[in-house]
Amino acid sequence: MTDLFTRAESAAAFVLSQTALRPKIGLVLGSGLGAFADDLADAVRIPYAQIPSFPRSTAIGHAGQLVIGKSGGGRSGASKSAEIPVAVMQGRVHLYEGYSAAEVAFPTHVLGRMGIRALILTNAAGGINLDYGQGALVMLRDHINLQGQNPLTGPNEDRIGQRFPDMTHVYSKRLREMALEEARKLSIAPHEGVYSALAGPSYETPAEIRFLRTIGADLVGMSTVPEAIAARHMGMELLAISCVTNMAAGTTDQPLDHEEVLETGRRVMSQFIALLRAVLPRIAAGGAQPSAVSHQPSGK
Numbered sequence: 001m002t003d004l005f006t007r008a009e010s011a012a013a014f015v016l017s018q019t020a021l022r023p024k025i026g027l028v029l030g031s032g033l034g035a036f037a038d039d040l041a042d043a044v045r046i047p048y049a050q051i052p053s054f055p056r057s058t059a060i061g062h063a064g065q066l067v068i069g070k071s072g073g074g075r076s077g078a079s080k081s082a083e084i085p086v087a088v089m090q091g092r093v094h095l096y097e098g099y100s101a102a103e104v105a106f107p108t109h110v111l112g113r114m115g116i117r118a119l120i121l122t123n124a125a126g127g128i129n130l131d132y133g134q135g136a137l138v139m140l141r142d143h144i145n146l147q148g149q150n151p152l153t154g155p156n157e158d159r160i161g162q163r164f165p166d167m168t169h170v171y172s173k174r175l176r177e178m179a180l181e182e183a184r185k186l187s188i189a190p191h192e193g194v195y196s197a198l199a200g201p202s203y204e205t206p207a208e209i210r211f212l213r214t215i216g217a218d219l220v221g222m223s224t225v226p227e228a229i230a231a232r233h234m235g236m237e238l239l240a241i242s243c244v245t246n247m248a249a250g251t252t253d254q255p256l257d258h259e260e261v262l263e264t265g266r267r268v269m270s271q272f273i274a275l276l277r278a279v280l281p282r283i284a285a286g287g288a289q290p291s292a293v294s295h296q297p298s299g300k
Contacts, residue, residue, distance in 0.1 A: 004102075004109065005159045007053040011106075012113035014052055015087075019044045019068045023085035025283055026116035027276070028092050028107075028227060030123035031059065032262040033243060036273050037088040040069025054110070055093040055103050063090040066107075071280050084284045087111055094222055095147055096201035104223075105151035105230035109160065112234040118175070118283050119231050120276070121224050121240040124264075126248035128209055129193060129218035134247060135268045137183065137275060138191040139176045140240035143225050144217055147199045151226045152233055161233035170228050175239035175283065182278035188271055193218030195242060197225035209248045220248055239279070243268060 002010075016022070021042070029036060037043070046066045048054045057064035067090055070083035089107060093099050111119065125138070132138060156163040180190040196212050198204060200222035204212070212220055219242050231238055245264035 004106075004157050008106070008109040008113045008160075011052045011054055011110040015046060015066060015068070015110065016114060018046055021068050021070070021085040022115060023068065023087045024115060025084065025118045025120070025280060026087045026089070026111040026114075027120045028089040028122060030092065030223060030243070032124055032245065032264070032266060033122050033269070033272060034063050034090040035269050036276055037063075037067040037069075037090045039273075040067055040071055040086070040088065041083060043067050043069030048107075051110070053106065055099055055106060057091040057093050058097050059091070059094060065090050071277060082281075084280050086280065087114060087116060092223060092227070094201075095149065095199045095226075096222060101147065101149035101151040101153070101226045104226040108227045108230040109234065112160070112231070112236060116236065118237045118239070119227075120279075121227055121231075121238065122272075123195075123221050123224045123240075123242050124245040125195065125219040125221040125242040126204070126209075126246055127218075127244040128196075128213050128220055128248045132191060132193070132218070132244045134244055135264055136191055136244040137188055137268070137272060138193045138219060138242045138244060139179050139183075140171050140195045140219075140224075140242060141173075141176060141192045142194045143170065143228060144194065144196040144212075144215065145225045145229075147197050147225060149199075149226070151230045161235065165229075165233045167229070167232060170232055170238060171240050172237045174286075175237060175279075178282045178286075179239055179241065179275065179279050182282070183275055186271070186274050186278060188275060193242070195219045195221060195224060195240070198222060204248060212248075219244065239283075241272075241275070243272060
């Protein structure tokens with residue numbers, strides 16, 4: 001089997017051959033949050049099935065395509081920012097689809113080999129913290145990996161990152177503070193929290209939610225963490241935003257339904273897109289600040 005580095009290089013080279021853009025910022029859009037990619041200018045849309053070695057998304061609410069285009073950025077009423085090249089994953093894959101953690105993280109490796117240095121991860125999450133309301137946008141400051149897998153398991157690929165990457169600051173405080181500041185300007189309630197990742201696909205029981213609350217989790221979901229670990233392994237700077245699409249089991253008497261997740265995503269989409277458009281110019285202007293481990297990307 002071809003090694004991870006070679007497969008990621010091949011996939012990155014294929015994607016870059018489809019566009020003249022060379023984005024430095026990437027985004028992964030979670031369940032019901034894919035509409036941001038629909039408004040990109042000069043967009044090239046590449047189905048995951050066409051990208052070498054790329055896993056295919058089967059989850060409802062995930063379009064399953066990589067979109068390379070330009071985001072206008074800026075807030076309503078603010079001076080128009082220059083268009084910002086971005087690489088946007090319109091949907092992701094999950095452990096519950098039958099993929100391993102390494103397969104879930106493979107698209108992140110491809111983004112890194114394309115030259116992405118700042119990555120924005122988004123997800124739909126269940127709210128454990130009762131201070132959050134349904135539809136709240138929460139900037140992650142940390143995570144708890146309860147998925148039982150790590151994408152770095154197995155021989156280390158030294159051309160990608162070091163064997164034991166530090167996880168003290170997985171999510172960039174600098175980018176988080178930018179996002180919180182822009183949220184306040186947009187009159188979006190600013191929230192921070194800790195995300196707990198479980199494998200799924202079943203939703204959690206009320207007893208599991210009580211356990212997660214006890215160990216310090218504010219949110220629960222079935223994604224994000226494998227990508228975050230892989231991104232830090234590669235030296236990317238990370239911002240992660242959860243949309244609280246439902247309150248977790250036991251916090252209300254209502255049964256959980258994936259359609260509710262998608263509906264809440266649609267309801268808050270305008271706020272979500274406004275926040276992304278406000279944050280992107282600041283990330284582009286300030287540049288990413290990756291960790292000391294850095295590797296030359298494809299096409300450079």
